[in-house]
Amino acid sequence: MPEQVRAALSAPFGTLPALVALQARLRGDHPALCLDGTEWDYATLSHTIDRVASALQREGLQPGDAVAICAATSLAYVATYLGAVRAGGVVAPLPASSTADQRAALATNAQARLVFCDATTAPPPPGLRAVWLDGAAPDGETGPGWSTWLGDAADVREPALSAGDPFNIIYSSGTTGMPKGIVQSVGMRWAQLQRSPANGFGADAVTLLAIPLYSNLTLTYLFGTLGLGGTVLLMPKFDAGAWLALAASHGATHAVMVPVQFRRLLDHPDFDHTDLGRLRHKFCAGAxxxxxxxxxxxxxxxxxxxxxxxxxxxxxxxxxxxxxxxxxxxxxxxxxxxxxxxxxxxxxxxxxxxxxxxxxxxxxxxxxxxxxxxxxxxxxxxxxxxxxxxxxxxxxxxxxxxxxxxxxxRRKDMVISGGFNLYPSDLEAVLHGHPAVADAAVVGVPSARWGETPVAFVVPRADAPTPTEAELRAWANERLGRSQRLAELQYVDHLPRSEVGKVLKRALRDTFTRTVA
Structure with a gap:
């Protein structure tokens, strides 16, 4: 690690845009971001961050003001995020998969001054000025295209920031209702950056990210890589075959994934024939x-x-x-x-x-x-x-x-059956032990006799003989305690999941509309 970077990280407080600017001065031609064959080096990224910050200050953004981003993964998305921080703003990354009503509610909660969006997330929340990351406004919409909206990098004014100031507002996955806005401070993000070297991040890191950019999981590893001068490979959408090809061709060294992505990689026919020898740091979280x-x-x-x-x-x-x-x-x-x-x-x-x-x-x-x-x-x-x-x-x-x-x-997922507390994870672990089970989730449903009773939803493996639902339920119940036994078991093609891999158990409960005896 260069001494200048080491000294910067050892300071009690600093910012990510300042670290990116330092990397640009030290080796501006090193790749910072890669997406679909397009590459930005650190000089380009740092300059673009300043142009975003300049434009936001031209718009009247004051330190502490919020801006929303609701768009697909892009290089402009990353530069806009860091440019808003550079200007002293607070970023509210909204789930691109949210409905128009949800986006409006979240932007209102964030008190956003403007929104950055693209054609995939039109229309923008009503009442907000939109800037279009992917070009001109779509038919029927207004607002400038991002590349023409950018300001002059030389005009950026340095904001006065302290560790307690907000950095971003991350909206939770909302698996149980409307997401809540989690306010993370500049100091919190700085503390995360300071521990990045312990995970092998540095100038030679090549981090492959295939989870949406509104996810805190993605952001943590994005920021850790850029702050330490590595290269980030972005995928707009996870595909196991494309992921394997990208990791091999670019010599990825780091990757963070949710469990279902690990499962899909292992199941892909190319997995055992792909050279992943450089990928020395694999991280899993989120589910x-x-x-x-x-x-x-x-x-x-x-x-x-x-x-x-x-x-x-x-x-x-x-x-x-x-x-x-x-x-x-x-x-x-x-x-x-x-x-x-x-x-x-x-x-x-x-x-x-x-x-x-x-x-x-x-x-x-x-x-x-x-x-x-x-x-x-x-x-x-x-x-x-x-x-x-x-x-x-x-x-x-x-x-x-x-x-x-x-x-x-989860406390909310615990099943209370006949006065006994049942943990679905215990039952799911038993089901995962059967060779025909690819995935499984257990939820509590109303029971006339027990108050609640456990029901299993199972995704069968395609490469193994599949027992009948009754046979698999009997197999599991032989291995479970009397109070744990499954009342019913249903095969499903897939389990409903959020974009960061969490099973949406509420959705499973909603599909089971009757009361079990």
Missing amino acids: PFAAELKAEVLRRWPGRLTEYYGLTEGGGRTELRADEHTDKLHTVGRPSAGNEFRVIDEDGRELPPHEAGEIVGRSATMMNGYHGLPGQTRAIEWFDAAGRRFLRTGDVGRFDADGFLVLLD
Whole structure:
């Protein structure tokens, strides 16, 4: 690492656009961003960031003002994001898959001054000036095209920023309702950048990202790569065959994926014939990572495999070096350095070691709060006896004797059947043990006898003999406790998932409209 970069990272506070500008001065011709054959070096990226910042300041943007971005992955998207930060603005990346009504509600919550969009996300939220990242405004829309809207880089005014100022507003996946705006500070993002070297990021890193840019998971690795002077390979949409070809042709060294993407790569016919020898850092987060899938990744794809568990809100992170702890694949690892966890009961009382309860955590990278929702911010907070702030995860788990966190389930997904607390993850783990099961999810449905009872939705493997639904349910129930037994089992073509890989259990419950006896 160049001494200038090392010195910058050692400072208590700094910004990502300033690091990108430093990389541009040190080696401006090094590739920064690549997408569909188009490449920007650091000089181009830094100059474009300044042009975006200049244009935003020309528009009257003041430090702390929000701008929204709702568009497909593009080089302009990245430059706009960092340009808004450079100008002192707050970025609200909105899910490109959201409906027009949802986009309007989220932009209103963010109090955005303008929105950057493209043809895939038209129409923009009403009442907001739109800038079109992909060219001229589509028919029936107004607003300038991005390339003609850009300002003069020389006109940028340096904003006065402090560590507590907001950097962005990340909207949660919304698997249980309308997403909440998670306000992350400039200092939080800086703390993430400072720990990036520990994950091997540096000037020779080539990071392949195939998750949408509104995802905090993508942003963390995007920012870590650019801050340390590496190269980011962007994919507008994940495709297993294209991912393998891109990783091999560019010599990708880092990749972050959700579990379903690992599954699709392993199932692709080209996987075993693709040279992925340079890809030495594989990260997984965002959704439950089944122990069986971790084991298969380790067996067929040697090298470092790290699983992270935590919230976009912050409040603690665990990490599992799966390649080093093959006997702990059923866990999500131990707390990362500087992270602290507690386990509490339903009344908020701290539980003794190794007992199961709700996980709460704290770290240096915690959100300021939910934007415009003080009540929901207070609801997620828990304070210990010393008055220190922790954030509730909503997950139920326990720490084993070695300090590894075993997640049992989401509190909201727990099934209470006949007075017994059932954790769907336990039942799903049994189903995943059958050779005919590719994927499985268990939800609680109304039961006249038990109040709730578990029902399984199973995706069968295409390359294995498929038992009948009744046979598979009987096989699973033989291996489950009496109170855990599945009332019904249904085969489905796929499980509904968010764009970051989380199973939408609410959608599964909605498909099951009757009461079980």
